[in-house]
Amino acid sequence: MFIIVVGGGKVGYYLTKELIGAGHEVVLLEKTRARATQISDEIGSVVLARDGSEGSALAEAGANRADVVAAVTGDDEDNLVICQMAKHHFAVKRTIARVNNPKNELLFRHLGVDEIISPTRMALGSIEQDIPVHELLHLADLGSGDLELIEALLAEDSPAIGKASADLPMPDGCTLFAYIRADKAQPVRADTVFRAGDKVIVIGRRDCEEALHGTLIGSAVEGDEI
Amino acid sequence: MRAVVIGCGRVGATLADSLDRAGHRVLIVDTVTAAFDRLPATFRGEAVRGDGTDEDTLLRLGANGADLFVALTEGDNRNIMAAQVARESLGIPLVLAKVNDPVRARAYADLGIATINRTTLITDAILEFAGFAGSGDPAVHVGRGHDHAMDVPPAVAPRPLGGAATPLDTTREG
Numbered sequence: 272m273f274i275i276v277v278g279g280g281k282v283g284y285y286l287t288k289e290l291i292g293a294g295h296e297v298v299l300l301e302k303t304r305a306r307a308t309q310i311s312d313e314i315g316s317v318v319l320a321r322d323g324s325e326g327s328a329l330a331e332a333g334a335n336r337a338d339v340v341a342a343v344t345g346d347d348e349d350n351l352v353i354c355q356m357a358k359h360h361f362a363v364k365r366t367i368a369r370v371n372n373p374k375n376e377l378l379f380r381h382l383g384v385d386e387i388i389s390p391t392r393m394a395l396g397s398i399e400q401d402i403p404v405h406e407l408l409h410l411a412d413l414g415s416g417d418l419e420l421i422e423a424l425l426a427e428d429s430p431a432i433g434k435a436s437a438d439l440p441m442p443d444g445c446t447l448f449a450y451i452r453a454d455k456a457q458p459v460r461a462d463t464v465f466r467a468g469d470k471v472i473v474i475g476r477r478d479c480e481e482a483l484h485g486t487l488i489g490s491a492v493e494g495d496e497i
Numbered sequence: 498m499r500a501v502v503i504g505c506g507r508v509g510a511t512l513a514d515s516l517d518r519a520g521h522r523v524l525i526v527d528t529v530t531a532a533f534d535r536l537p538a539t540f541r542g543e544a545v546r547g548d549g550t551d552e553d554t555l556l557r558l559g560a561n562g563a564d565l566f567v568a569l570t571e572g573d574n575r576n577i578m579a580a581q582v583a584r585e586s587l588g589i590p591l592v593l594a595k596v597n598d599p600v601r602a603r604a605y606a607d608l609g610i611a612t613i614n615r616t617t618l619i620t621d622a623i624l625e626f627a628g629f630a631g632s633g634d635p636a637v638h639v640g641r642g643h644d645h646a647m648d649v650p651p652a653v654a655p656r657p658l659g660g661a662a663t664p665l666d667t668t669r670e671g
Contacts (some may be wrong), residue, residue, distance in 0.1 A: 292623070310668070324573070324574050325598055325600065325601070326598070326601060326604065327600060346574070347550075347578070348572065348574040348575045348578035351576045351577070351578050351581075352573070352574040352577050352578070352601070355604075355608065356601065356604060358564065359608055360600075360604045360605070366543070372551065374551070374552050374553060375552075378552070378581065378582060378585060378586060382585065383580060392507060392656075394649055477601030
């Protein structure tokens with residue numbers, strides 16, 4: 272594949288090295304001349320000392336025949352513009368953007384960026400996984416749309432306890448996919464009856480989180496029934 | 498009319514002041530407080546320090562109800578992003594981004610974001626002053642409808658500013 276990487280920071284540098292090692296054709300765009308020279312001294316003449324958000328720089332890098340453009344600079348706005356220029360001006364099939372502000376993820380997806388890499392979100396996800404809260408836990412985004420993989424840990428007071436999965440009110444377009452009991456993963460069947468301590472894996476739409484919360488965790492508003 | 502201006506440089510400050518004097522409600526945002534020194538003492542609008550590309554900041558400042566949004570920071574990409582946040586997330590009908598790279602200015606106009614280009618503007622003014630023909634390239638690209646590949650709602654057709662306001666004075670630049 273032919274891949275253009277924009278941004279020669281640590282991410283861009285190691286990404287370029289790995290891709291070359293895997294046998295891909297790579298061009299790295301780094302706007303700071305000193306940094307560009309430093310990288311090309313180390314990994315060869317694959318570096319262009321140009322600002323990747325300028326149309327002419329992408330053209331010079333060969334964007335019109337690139338399979339993938341990965342924008343991994345430290346600035347969200349630059350990454351957005353690089354991906355949009357690649358996609359709409361050069362018809363690049365696949366664009367990848369690094370996003371630092373998690374608030375920008377939805378906007379980027381909506382504006383045509385195919386793939387989002389969010390270091391902030393990943394760190395946040397790892398921290399949240401270590402905290403035993405009886406809430407819905409976002410595991411991963413699926414595809415490019417609004418679907419996500421969610422984990423729900425069923426507590427004693429979950430309204431789903433003792434009920435067959437077919438009897439649970441599920442929002443349209445959401446599926447109980449599998450559950451984990453005693454460290455064993457099993458598919459959810461219509462007659463699966465949930466117990467406290469089950470971890471249920473759900474595929475659902477982002478806008479259904481509230482309804483899913485009501486079905487699997489219980490009403491967040493009423494709470495204090497102890 | 499309610500207007501939001503991002504970037505309090507010479508143009509941002511002058512524009513905010515012009516709109517304010519014309520009787521409009523103006524909010525101007527800049528990341529540096531000292532930038533507001535460019536506003537005259539008579540300015541009655543709001544001047545708030547903050548990141549104009551950040552959706553949360555703009556919502557907190559009540560920018561979502563605005564009629565006009567103009568992004569005039571020093572960074573083309575910051576302006577483009579702020580303009581897209583304004584249009585897509587805040588639903589502001591009339592949005593303009595200053596984009597000094599002529600290639601990007603045209604490309605984003607094709608994607609439905611109206612852009613104003615200082616490079617073309619000044620170059621043409623100088624050529625004209627010297628008695629030569631300009632580039633023929635418009636300094637303001639009006640966003641052209643919407644791009645289906647992006648699956649975004651169509652840009653609202655630009656309409657004249659309310660009441661007696663005249664078209665934006667784009668000749669002042671620094």
